[in-house]
Amino acid sequence: MVDLHGHRYGWADTAQLLQNNDSGQMAQACSTVFLGGDDAANTYICHGFYQLFYHVFVGRNGILGEEESCCGDPARRMGNEYLFQLQAMKNIETFKRYGVKRIVVTCPHGYNMLKNEYPQFEGEFEVVHHSQYIAELIKQGRLKLKNSLAEKITYHDACYLGRHNDVYVEPRQVVKAIPGAQFAEMARRRSRSFCCGAGGGHMWMEETVGSRISEMRTEQALDTKSSILATACPNRDGDTAIIGPPTADAPVSSSTSTDRDT
Secondary structure, eight states: OOOOOSTTTTTTOEEETOOOTSSSSSSSOOOOOOOSSGGGGGGHHHHHHHHHHHOOOSSEEEEGGGGOOOHHHHHHHHTOHHHHHHHHHHHHHHHHHHHEEEEEEHHHHHHHHIIIIIGGTTTTOOEEEEEHHHHHHHHHTTTHHHHHHOOOOEOOOOTTTTTOOOOHHHHHHHHTTTTTTTTEOOOGGGGGOOOOOOOGGGGGSOOOSSHHHHHHHHHHHHTTTTSSEEEOOOTTTHHHTTTOOOOSSOOEEEEEHHHHHH
């Protein structure tokens, strides 16, 4: 059994890690790298998705392990441009050192940052969100979902995946591919979706005026009478968790797509 507590990459064996040899150079360039985020709370997401990534992907691939660092999105959104640029240049140097061509990420903030803002610093990579990757595997027949999940599921469009990058179809394809699952849309969805309340650094800020954004979005999810609130953003999992117990007639549990769909 893999211990998913404590060390955020304690589940990874050395074969999965990209590591330097004695000369400090990779023996073989890595074509694809998976970034799971630097939050230890996302360990289950990282482990679950990488099991899929490792077994179905053909080619040189891996994870950065302890060399993985934050993409810098929170720093730039909160106005610390100096810290952001340090993070960006550090990460770009690491990717280039390993010959990375393609990056698969679980975080929409990281997806947007690496795809649209790293090119400002000569960081040109193919960037794929894990929901897109899973949807493509299902479409190709390389991933077959066998376990039934007789639940009603609604999906939250993360801002940086949806409105900023127009990724709406693939996450829904994944949810709809789950045997036995019933899919229900929220009234505010796709380009008219509603923020979860944590973006732009607000995860670390307290709202003191008006209604909490996270509570408003949770109420919108409750209106669908779904038992599962799915999202393609690991950080959003914590946003709904702070709301507290749902009503008895409309229980909602928060889950990322990776937790359920693989």
